[in-house]
Amino acid sequence: MSRPAAIVFDQASVAYGRVPALEQVHGTVHQGEIVALVGPNGAGKSTLIKALLGLVPVASGSISVLGRPPALARRQVAYVPQADTLDPDFPVSVAQVVLMGRYRRIGWLRPPGRADRDAAAEALAAVGLAHRAADRFGTLSGGQRQRVLLARAIAAQPAALLLDEPFNGVDAVSQEALLATIRALAAGGAAVVVSTHDLGLAQLTCDGICLLNRHQFGFGPPGEVLTPDLLRAAYGGAALELGDRGLIVARS
Amino acid sequence: MIDFLVTPFDRPYMTRALVEALLLGALCGVVGVYVLLRRLAFLTDAVTHTVFPGVVVGFLVSGRSGVVPGALVCAVAAVALFTAIAATRRVNEDTTLAVLLTAFFAVGVILISRQRSYTADLTAFLFGHILTIDTADIVVTAVVAVLAGLVLLGLGKELLLRAFDPEWARAAGYRITALDLVSNMLIALVVVASVQAVGTVLVIAMLVVPAAAARLLSERLGVIVAVAVLVGMAGAWLGLATSYEASVGHDVRLAAGATIVLVLVAFYALVTLGQASRRLVKR
Numbered sequence: 001m002s003r004p005a006a007i008v009f010d011q012a013s014v015a016y017g018r019v020p021a022l023e024q025v026h027g028t029v030h031q032g033e034i035v036a037l038v039g040p041n042g043a044g045k046s047t048l049i050k051a052l053l054g055l056v057p058v059a060s061g062s063i064s065v066l067g068r069p070p071a072l073a074r075r076q077v078a079y080v081p082q083a084d085t086l087d088p089d090f091p092v093s094v095a096q097v098v099l100m101g102r103y104r105r106i107g108w109l110r111p112p113g114r115a116d117r118d119a120a121a122e123a124l125a126a127v128g129l130a131h132r133a134a135d136r137f138g139t140l141s142g143g144q145r146q147r148v149l150l151a152r153a154i155a156a157q158p159a160a161l162l163l164d165e166p167f168n169g170v171d172a173v174s175q176e177a178l179l180a181t182i183r184a185l186a187a188g189g190a191a192v193v194v195s196t197h198d199l200g201l202a203q204l205t206c207d208g209i210c211l212l213n214r215h216q217f218g219f220g221p222p223g224e225v226l227t228p229d230l231l232r233a234a235y236g237g238a239a240l241e242l243g244d245r246g247l248i249v250a251r252s
Numbered sequence: 253m254i255d256f257l258v259t260p261f262d263r264p265y266m267t268r269a270l271v272e273a274l275l276l277g278a279l280c281g282v283v284g285v286y287v288l289l290r291r292l293a294f295l296t297d298a299v300t301h302t303v304f305p306g307v308v309v310g311f312l313v314s315g316r317s318g319v320v321p322g323a324l325v326c327a328v329a330a331v332a333l334f335t336a337i338a339a340t341r342r343v344n345e346d347t348t349l350a351v352l353l354t355a356f357f358a359v360g361v362i363l364i365s366r367q368r369s370y371t372a373d374l375t376a377f378l379f380g381h382i383l384t385i386d387t388a389d390i391v392v393t394a395v396v397a398v399l400a401g402l403v404l405l406g407l408g409k410e411l412l413l414r415a416f417d418p419e420w421a422r423a424a425g426y427r428i429t430a431l432d433l434v435s436n437m438l439i440a441l442v443v444v445a446s447v448q449a450v451g452t453v454l455v456i457a458m459l460v461v462p463a464a465a466a467r468l469l470s471e472r473l474g475v476i477v478a479v480a481v482l483v484g485m486a487g488a489w490l491g492l493a494t495s496y497e498a499s500v501g502h503d504v505r506l507a508a509g510a511t512i513v514l515v516l517v518a519f520y521a522l523v524t525l526g527q528a529s530r531r532l533v534k535r
Contacts, residue, residue, distance in 0.1 A: 053423040074425035081420055090289065090416055091473050100413050104424050109406045136471045156424075 003030040006160055006191030007052065009219075011061035014044070014051045020059065021047040027210060027219030029191045031159075034182065036202035037195040038226075039212035040238050045195035048212065049162050052193065053079055066159055073160070075104055078153035080163040083145035088138030094148050095133040098124050101155030123155040124148070126184070128177045143174025150181055161185055163194040167201060179205055199226060257489065260496035269382045272390050272449050273488035273512060276458060279397045281484030282404060283442050284463035285477050286435060289415040293460050294349060295334060295436065299443050300452045301353035302330035305360035307377050307447055312363065319377075320392055323447050327440035330356070335436050339429045380451035380509040382492070389448045396445040403438055411435055412473070450509040461516040462487065465523045487516040 007029040014022045022044035029035045037045040050056040051063055054071030065073035078101065101123065102116040112120075124130050127147035132140060137148065146166055153161055161182070167175055183205070186192050196202055202209055202222065209225040211217040217234040218225035261270045287296055303323045310322020330352070337348050364374055404411070413421045414431045422428055439459075446455040466479035491512030498504040498511075 055419075055422060071425075074423065077423075079420060079423040081417070085419070086417055091467065091471050091476055092412070092416055093472065096412075096473070097416070100409075100417070100420075103409055103413055106409070108410070112409070 006031045008064040012063045013060045015059040023215040025216045031189050033207040034186050034192040035208040036206040037210050043213040049164050076159040078156040078158035080149050080153045092137050097137050098151045101152040120155045123151040127151045127181050143170035160191045268385050272385045274485050275393045277484030277488035278481045280458040281462045281480035284459040285480050287459050288463040297456050298349040298353040299440050300455050302356035303327045304452050308360045308363045323444040327444050331436040331440045335433045378451045378453045380449045382449040382508045393445045396441045454509050454513050457513040461520050465520040468523045491515040
């Protein structure tokens with residue numbers, strides 16, 4: 001990989017207080033790469049994303065985001081949370097949600113300007129939802145809401161994009177729209193880290209895989225990490241043997 | 253109708269009451285929308301109760317002019333405490349608030365029960381005395397209204413983001429606790445400004461009811477704010493006029509502050525009924 005490194009994990013361990021959540025993560029996400037965080041429920045995928053955002057402290061080792069500690073890189077990092085964590089009754093329009101991606105650039109005390117509205121509209125068009133701009137956020141389907149949140153992240157024009165389970169409960173159309181947008185962003189040079197349950201999707205669409213369950217089981221190209229041995233080790237009882245034909249991993 | 257809505261306010265004390273009520277209606281309408289979005293009704297209620305001993309101590313120390321400073325000291329202290337408690341996230345917020353608000357309230361009641369004019373004073377502090385409001389009270393309310401306007405204009409987008417998606421706001425590098433301190437202080441100031449006119453108990457209705465009615469009427473934040481302001485002001489006006497008409501014209505004494513609240517609640521009930529019947533018709 002000749003591209004410059006965007007995110008570097010160096011034997012990083014993350015803990016909530018004194019309880020270790022994730023240990024010994026080691027690897028690099030380069031600019032323009034899409035890396036999937038995979039592992040069973042409770043493996044520490046969300047925790048690792050929070051650590052990349054500087055919301056959970058690194059207990060030992062280090063994490064570097066765009067050459068800086070995570071908390072100091074926030075302005076160039078955009079986060080896409082799971083859509084169903086947000087109140088569907090909140091009276092905010094789709095356009096207003098996407099515009100939030102511009103707030104940091106706009107700064108305190110100032111209203112959004114023409115350029116900000118244009119950038120937001122462009123981001124919304126990129127996820128294929130320009131026609132829903134005026135609708136209330138909560139009236140959209142789960143997959144559409146997820147796309148709006150991705151548009152909000154794109155509007156921030158980030159150098160690194162972090163997505164927490166964006167494909168959970170998302171319809172096929174929205175999944176395709178999400179993937180196309182993420183790929184386009186990576187092609188533009190952004191580093192993308194996405195947590196997912198979907199091993200097939202991760203294998204098909206990602207340049208790298210970080211296999212986790214409390215600690216790292218592998219970090220590298222899909223062909224090297226998504227092997228029966230490593231999956232068996234990471235998933236334990238959730239891995240289902242299919243004789244000599246391979247292995248199925250249950251969802252949790 | 254004109255007679256009913258305009259004539260009472262020829263009298264200077266009624267003019268002052270109207271100006272104060274309209275100011276409060278607008279102020280509470282705007283800030284109430286934020287209370288609604290953040291689901292801060294309970295915190296607001298806690299502030300109103302903790303302000304009570306401050307009002308009493310202020311009154312005991314220097315009479316009516318001491319009420320607002322007393323309320324202010326207590327409100328600021330209470331909000332700082334609540335925000336700190338919420339930031340630690342170690343204790344159950346609701347429980348802590350409940351313990352604190354009843355404790356503060358009891359202190360206020362004990363202090364005032366040692367006065368000879370116990371009942372009259374208690375009533376005034378709990379339910380306000382908008383008909384004897386003076387110019388200084390109006391100035392206080394106007395200053396708070398200007399301050400609220402400035403805060404919401406300057407920090408509107410950050411407060412909106414914090415209310416909608418706090419985790420994302422934190423991830424983007426915003427200091428949630430600082431934003432909360434600002435908004436909670438603003439709520440405390442509104443409570444303090446309302447104490448003379450509608451008392452510590454009825455403020456909560458002024459804040460919550462117009463915003464809740466406006467939310468039922470619209471999905472758009474801008475419209476909700478505008479409607480909440482209109483409803484707050486109209487309710488204040490109508491409430492005062494009704495109370496005057498009943499007292500002077502029909503010899504039925506209606507407390508002005510409580511009448512305003514009832515007018516607001518009646519409007520909210522009408523809107524709710526309207527929505528329910530519309531839903532029935534649709535089926």
